[in-house]
Amino acid sequence: xxxxxxxxxxxxxxxxxxxxxxxxxxxxxxxxxxxxxxxxxxxxxxxxxxxxxxxxxxxxxxxxxxxxxxxxxxxxxxxxxxxxxxxxxxxxxxxxxxxxxxxxxxxxxxxxxxxxxxxxxxxxxxxxxxxxxxxxxxxxxxxxxxxxxxxxxxxxxxxxxxxxxxxxxxxxxxxxxxxxxxxxxxxxxxxxxxxxxxxxxxxxxxxxxxxxxxxxxxxxxxxxxxxxxxxxxxxxxxxxxxxxxxxxxxxxxxxxxxxxxxxxxxxxxxxxxxxxxxxx
Amino acid sequence: xxxxxxxxxxxxxxxxxxxxxxxxxxxxxxxxxxxxxxxxxxxxxxxxxxxxxxxxxxxxxxxxxxxxxxxxxxxxxxxxxxxxxxxxxxxxxxxxxxxxxxxxxxxxxxxxxxxxxxxxxxxxxxxxxxxxxxxxxxxxxxxxxxxxxxxxxxxxxxxxxxxxxxxxxxxxxxxxxxxxxxxxxxxxxxxxxxxxxxxxxxxxxxxxxxxxxxxxxxxxxxxxxxxxxxxxxxxxxxxxxxxxxxxxxxxxxxxxxxxxxxxxxxxxxxxxxxxxxxxxxxxxxxxxxxxxxxxxxxxxxxxxxxxxxxxxxxxxxxxxxxxxxxxxxxxxxxxxxxxxxxxxxxxxxxxxxxxxxx
Numbered sequence: 001x002x003x004x005x006x007x008x009x010x011x012x013x014x015x016x017x018x019x020x021x022x023x024x025x026x027x028x029x030x031x032x033x034x035x036x037x038x039x040x041x042x043x044x045x046x047x048x049x050x051x052x053x054x055x056x057x058x059x060x061x062x063x064x065x066x067x068x069x070x071x072x073x074x075x076x077x078x079x080x081x082x083x084x085x086x087x088x089x090x091x092x093x094x095x096x097x098x099x100x101x102x103x104x105x106x107x108x109x110x111x112x113x114x115x116x117x118x119x120x121x122x123x124x125x126x127x128x129x130x131x132x133x134x135x136x137x138x139x140x141x142x143x144x145x146x147x148x149x150x151x152x153x154x155x156x157x158x159x160x161x162x163x164x165x166x167x168x169x170x171x172x173x174x175x176x177x178x179x180x181x182x183x184x185x186x187x188x189x190x191x192x193x194x195x196x197x198x199x200x201x202x203x204x205x206x207x208x209x210x211x212x213x214x215x216x217x218x219x220x221x222x223x224x225x226x227x228x229x230x231x232x233x234x235x236x237x238x239x240x241x242x243x244x245x246x247x248x249x250x251x252x253x254x255x256x257x258x259x260x261x262x263x264x265x266x267x268x269x270x271x272x273x274x275x276x277x278x279x280x
Numbered sequence: 281x282x283x284x285x286x287x288x289x290x291x292x293x294x295x296x297x298x299x300x301x302x303x304x305x306x307x308x309x310x311x312x313x314x315x316x317x318x319x320x321x322x323x324x325x326x327x328x329x330x331x332x333x334x335x336x337x338x339x340x341x342x343x344x345x346x347x348x349x350x351x352x353x354x355x356x357x358x359x360x361x362x363x364x365x366x367x368x369x370x371x372x373x374x375x376x377x378x379x380x381x382x383x384x385x386x387x388x389x390x391x392x393x394x395x396x397x398x399x400x401x402x403x404x405x406x407x408x409x410x411x412x413x414x415x416x417x418x419x420x421x422x423x424x425x426x427x428x429x430x431x432x433x434x435x436x437x438x439x440x441x442x443x444x445x446x447x448x449x450x451x452x453x454x455x456x457x458x459x460x461x462x463x464x465x466x467x468x469x470x471x472x473x474x475x476x477x478x479x480x481x482x483x484x485x486x487x488x489x490x491x492x493x494x495x496x497x498x499x500x501x502x503x504x505x506x507x508x509x510x511x512x513x514x515x516x517x518x519x520x521x522x523x524x525x526x527x528x529x530x531x532x533x534x535x536x537x538x539x540x541x542x543x544x545x546x547x548x549x550x551x552x553x554x555x556x557x558x559x560x561x562x563x564x565x566x567x568x569x570x571x572x573x574x575x576x577x578x579x580x581x582x583x584x585x586x587x588x589x590x591x592x593x594x595x596x597x598x599x600x601x602x603x604x605x606x607x608x609x610x611x612x613x614x615x616x617x618x619x620x621x622x623x624x625x626x627x628x629x630x631x632x633x634x635x636x637x638x
Contacts, residue, residue: 174332175426176378185382193369
């Protein structure tokens, strides 16, 4: 009923609604389009001419891709993002299952507590964390980045998954238990696959966080081998005297592409109403 | 195959008592129906047998072995849920074979058993579909397939037909019965529908408030309900419970006098008692001979007619095995068939047995 109700709305209302939507879309998309356009220009033509480059050049991209260490930074970013996302999902599934399925004392308080790492400003964590990391001898290692990325992503992923897990009918787990599944098998073979949209959502968000993370990698690493793409982007701007905006934009777009590709790949996996047909 | 024995089984949630101490033996291969109104504890009892609820006190045995602390997955039971509980992300085949996979059955054996179960339930063409592409009846059959594929020692059914429409329900009723005849598996079936209980059970267990009211063959329970609750619950339409009092060598109901026929007045009858009369045992009699009543509802069912009549503020139901041209507002005179009347003590609510006829 709600699906076709817009058909009956007056033309004026629809025009206004579409206008608002268009504005919001432009607001979100314009900067990216501008960046995309700039990446095909040269520093000289950046501020002249129209929105579209008159004489598009791939030179910026060639320079990004062939620059010193670029493959290394890309691999660092990919490695850190994938590993921390995998750990995040593993930990969050278990945490969310506990919160979703068991009633225990202090459950609500605990649920609020696990949000603390996200409520505190990241900058305020850096100095105490630095002390800790230094005393553990973990400075300039992948380990420290994976730990911090996982620690900040787990609360968000847990909160997302709790809702999805609670929506899985309890009878499905009971049926699985009677079918001979242990609690471990019930979680990974029944609850998690049914919550696939939630898993994808939590996974992509934590992947994106790790991919874009900047303050921690800046604070906890020193050697150039450890640099990630955002770190390198930051250095490019700092160390080059006259800022080469087209080059930076080409770098930015190159950084966005892999994550955008993942979004598009998984968007199709997010099938709504996956649970329909389970019960009743 | 195995028997199920419950001795002194209780369930409490804190101070709340759900099951008050149940003793029940389900023989190997028997089909037992637990029946009662909602909240009577029948589902809880079933879930305790399944291992989905803990047992607060008492002992449950499956095949002679105490299972109080055996987890559901190790009890060798199969259960069909009211809402089917099919895995939505798995195909019909994967749903049915899941339990075999969990038990690491070899692939060839697994395929053979899944195909056999699918054949038996006419699911073969549907094996590659997901549950959401199935109708309610098909989903129900998949749930059955998932249960039978494993050849468990006990089948548990938790109101498996209540989500189906009336026609399908009758069909599935027959199919489950036929399956049971074929597999001879010990089955415990929970329902609130007394027609299902009557038609399906080798034995029915009528429950109320966590207490067993009566256990017996359906027809025995129908013929000799042990108390007022069972009398009113088993049988459709329900039995008429008519307050009566002894009057000399006969008895009175709502001002009309009736004589004891056959064996005469039963012994041990209190002055006031309740006469239970099945709707088919309530008759229309000539004006002035029985209880005066006003017709309030007439339900012509084609071959039969059900009429609800009022005597003062009390309503009684009459079932006629033919068509009756009754009109709402008609005055009729009704009389019970005294020979078939069930007698109950209004104080204890329990049955008063008649002396055997001479």
